[in-house]
Amino acid sequence: MIKIDNISKRYPKAEKYALDKVSLEINTGEAFGILGPNGAGKTTLMGIITTLILPTEGNVYVDGEMITRNRIDIKRKVSLVTQHVSIRRDMTVSEVMELAGRLYGMPVKQIKARTKDILEFTGLYEKKKQVARGLSGGMQRKLMICRALLTNPKIIVLDEPTVGLDPHSRRKIWDLLEMLKQKGITILLTTHYIEEAQSICDRVALISNGRASEVNTPDNMISRLGSYTVDIYDGITTKSYFFDTKEEAIGFAGDIPGKTKLRETTLEDVFLDRMGTELGEKVK
């Protein structure tokens, strides 16, 4: 279990707190999503969990033990896929993998064997001698995920891992995450694609302005808002109205002249609703 206990972070010289007393608990083997608008503090939180960033206040516990930069035994079990590309551009694909393996204290033989398996699986194997500088952005991101898997993490932290990937590669990553889930690996994921969180995550937390406002399963969040949505376009903007049952929704839509659309509510609706945009309102 990962316990995020009252974490606050203020960057040097920053006026406001990037994170303000955030507490969360993530169960072992769970896929946990963190959603929030840009600047909400997601990357900061991911950094603190992996000791990349040190918190101003609060602690993070993994299985009851506090994680610090010195806890090499805990760090051994954690991998991070950063939001920015964080690979040496002058190294080849297999060297990037080897460096990661060595940093995690793996024997070179094991690094080589696992690198081959993982690169073959993700289709990067034929690029193994290519220098990272020459890879496309999508390939670089894929390589970061391969690197994270190399060390056999128990916890994998992914900060917007599918940004900039084409739909096909994105699906492949989702399959991969699904597979990791089945293996009992704890996944922490921030993402722009809310559909990604909805399909992969067991639970999600919404954060904005450095505060975690709500933690729940995607289904619960959706049913609390109303499982059915009617979108009404009035010629200028689209407004969404949420209903618990399909009948209610149909009844509502039938009374409205003009362009209406009935559909199932998604996590994105919840997200937009909670983030205070003026797009929707709940009719009860």
Place this chain on the structure above:
Amino acid sequence: MIETATGEILSSAEASEEKQSRVFRGLYGIRTAIWEMWAEFRHEWKRITIASLISPLMYMIALGWGLGSMVSTGDRPYIDFLVPGIVALSSMNAGFTSVGMSFSTQRLYERSFDQVLISPTPIPAYVFGKMVGGALRGIYTGVLILLLSIPFGATININGWFFLVILLNGMVFASLGVLAAILAVTHADISRFSTFVIAPMTFLCNTMFPVEKMPAVVKEVINVLPLTHASSALRAIAYGGMPQWYNFVVLAGYIAAFVVLITIVLIRKSNL
């Protein structure tokens, strides 16, 4: 297809649960940092080799052949005086640049240092590995220059002590490179550091002319700089003698001081 591969890429999951001591991690971390620099060297060795020969070659032509004929340095030819100085300043440059430039790029621009920070490798061990790697690059450069000096007719004495001094000198400046790299806010800071700290030493520290020819005050300042002691020690050995004991003490002292400073910065700085 995914099923079979699934088994493969996670197969050794439980088997590889290594229990490694802190000492082992530390030593392995040093090796990792050296390996990283070696990988970098393998890609760039041609450029590194040519770049580290250009200015020494110019010094040897301009000063050794050109000015040298007009200079008297006791009973030995000027080129014999010059070569140890060039070895000293070149190993300084190699030590500083190989670590300072690359490490700051990794930290500030390519951000691959993030992976070091989150990894179980102890950061002091990693940083120490960089210092050793920088010192080895100093030795590589030193050897190149010794080879280059042969056609210039330098006849100097070389032994194990000679290489020990190069190693220490490379380490002093590699640790300065580490310090600059972890303090740098932008990549340009490293170039600035080079301009203000490394470049002046290149010319002043007993490399191309004897410190004795300097005014007293300037001499005092120059005498506390590490490169002065590296040049003096190398020249003493090159002339067939032994360096002063305090040459070693000063170089070792600088390394120790930089290590302490680096450790303090690493502890103090929450956002590396």
